[in-house]
Amino acid sequence: MQAGLSGADLENARRILPRYVGAGPRYTSYPTVPVWQDAFAEADHRRALAETGRQREISLYTHVPFCRSLCHFCACNRIITRDPALPQRFLDAIERELETTHTAIGGVPRGVQLHWGGGTPTHLEPGQIERLFRATTDRFPLAAGAEVSIEVDPRVTRPDHVAALVECGFNRISMGVQDTEPATQAAIHRIQPFEQTRDLTELVRARGIERVSFDLVYGLPHQTDVTMGRTLDAVLSLAPDRIALYAYAHVTWVAKQQRGFERGDLPGPDLRMRILSTAIERLTAAGYRAVGMDHFARPDDELCRALDEGTLRRNFMGYTTQDGIDVVAFGPTAISELSGTYVQAEKDLATWQGLVLAGRLATARGHRLTREDEKRRAIIRDVMCQGALRATAIDARFGGDFARDFAPALGRLRSFEDDGLVRLGVGGDVDVTPLGRLFLRNIAMVFDAYLDDFGDGVVNGKTSAKAGTFSQTV
Numbered sequence: 001m002q003a004g005l006s007g008a009d010l011e012n013a014r015r016i017l018p019r020y021v022g023a024g025p026r027y028t029s030y031p032t033v034p035v036w037q038d039a040f041a042e043a044d045h046r047r048a049l050a051e052t053g054r055q056r057e058i059s060l061y062t063h064v065p066f067c068r069s070l071c072h073f074c075a076c077n078r079i080i081t082r083d084p085a086l087p088q089r090f091l092d093a094i095e096r097e098l099e100t101t102h103t104a105i106g107g108v109p110r111g112v113q114l115h116w117g118g119g120t121p122t123h124l125e126p127g128q129i130e131r132l133f134r135a136t137t138d139r140f141p142l143a144a145g146a147e148v149s150i151e152v153d154p155r156v157t158r159p160d161h162v163a164a165l166v167e168c169g170f171n172r173i174s175m176g177v178q179d180t181e182p183a184t185q186a187a188i189h190r191i192q193p194f195e196q197t198r199d200l201t202e203l204v205r206a207r208g209i210e211r212v213s214f215d216l217v218y219g220l221p222h223q224t225d226v227t228m229g230r231t232l233d234a235v236l237s238l239a240p241d242r243i244a245l246y247a248y249a250h251v252t253w254v255a256k257q258q259r260g261f262e263r264g265d266l267p268g269p270d271l272r273m274r275i276l277s278t279a280i281e282r283l284t285a286a287g288y289r290a291v292g293m294d295h296f297a298r299p300d301d302e303l304c305r306a307l308d309e310g311t312l313r314r315n316f317m318g319y320t321t322q323d324g325i326d327v328v329a330f331g332p333t334a335i336s337e338l339s340g341t342y343v344q345a346e347k348d349l350a351t352w353q354g355l356v357l358a359g360r361l362a363t364a365r366g367h368r369l370t371r372e373d374e375k376r377r378a379i380i381r382d383v384m385c386q387g388a389l390r391a392t393a394i395d396a397r398f399g400g401d402f403a404r405d406f407a408p409a410l411g412r413l414r415s416f417e418d419d420g421l422v423r424l425g426v427g428g429d430v431d432v433t434p435l436g437r438l439f440l441r442n443i444a445m446v447f448d449a450y451l452d453d454f455g456d457g458v459v460n461g462k463t464s465a466k467a468g469t470f471s472q473t474v
């Protein structure tokens, strides 16, 4: 799946866009979170962790929920605070959670990946960062060569934070940038002069952390293809290894502050498409490869290698090279991906804290995948990661006859083929075209067995789910 969009593709994209604008999942999991059951209990969670204990390797994720101020576009689970007592209590609680989880897992799989997200992990003080890192790796030792990464906010990350990260052994930094334009920064309540991003990038590299990624968002207030071009010029001058270009999700039922955006300030679907296609053109011209739905990486980056080797995976951390590795997650709202089971922790900080300090697992909901779920997850991952489906590979792995079993879905894809989004081969093979890259979520939705529970499913080639559950697909 390559970018390679032609002018004719873009013209075509504008023409067909109205048929595909609608709500739909981002497929960081399948089945998606609304399908999971609240009745999934702590005992189920413990059983799943015990299964993970039989694995040799795991990935560790910690959610640090605190931020100093609210960015108005943000729909993450975060707590805005300047109260120093909150992170302190959080650390006490997470140490108990690490201990309880370690006991439940039983074995000692090695950590091949560790990632801290949020919120803002560098909201923690440097000493707190070292404490959390030690508490994690004392119980779950990291393998040599493990990827150790963290999301940082340049507005709050100081040189002594960087020193602590180096001391711990972090080797990848993912920096929140979003957009460099003053009008957009003002509208989203996130003033971040470019010099802050530049200085922090130079500092972490000088201290030996060479792998730096930037997170950008398209579809924000006042953005146009022209302003996106300027943002890209700025960040490309720092030569990041990767750029994640996320679609702004207007989900006011989750993030009420987004209602403050005048709808007139937000680019409409046509302009969003132009912004995205400008970004794809600009990034590929600069030598980056498009990876999956929203990542761009230098050709020598591990993500590109995983793409070429067919081992690229998508999970709650985005695109990852850790194929088939369980994710054990810590912190409020954190999502674990255990052997065949998804589990999410309690969202409310006080509830989560109360449970874990009492030696419990703060299980909020979960889902044990059926064989059919696993098959559809593999199909949706192939679409979202590789942009291609091979019927023989699916049949070899799961049995059955893909072309026969998925005849209704393949039938729906014929109108996508007419629109130039996919090529359908004999035997049920599907290849996403460069134009189809812009509509990956719509293509994946065709294979989702649960969408009808959330809306009108697939109608006349248009896949859509009920508003109030998912964000816009394009």
Ligand code: SF4
Pocket: 066, 067, 069, 070, 071, 074, 075, 076, 078, 118, 119, 120, 153, 176
């Ligand atoms: S964008 Fe990042 S820093 Fe801003 S509120 Fe969301 S999590 Fe916090």
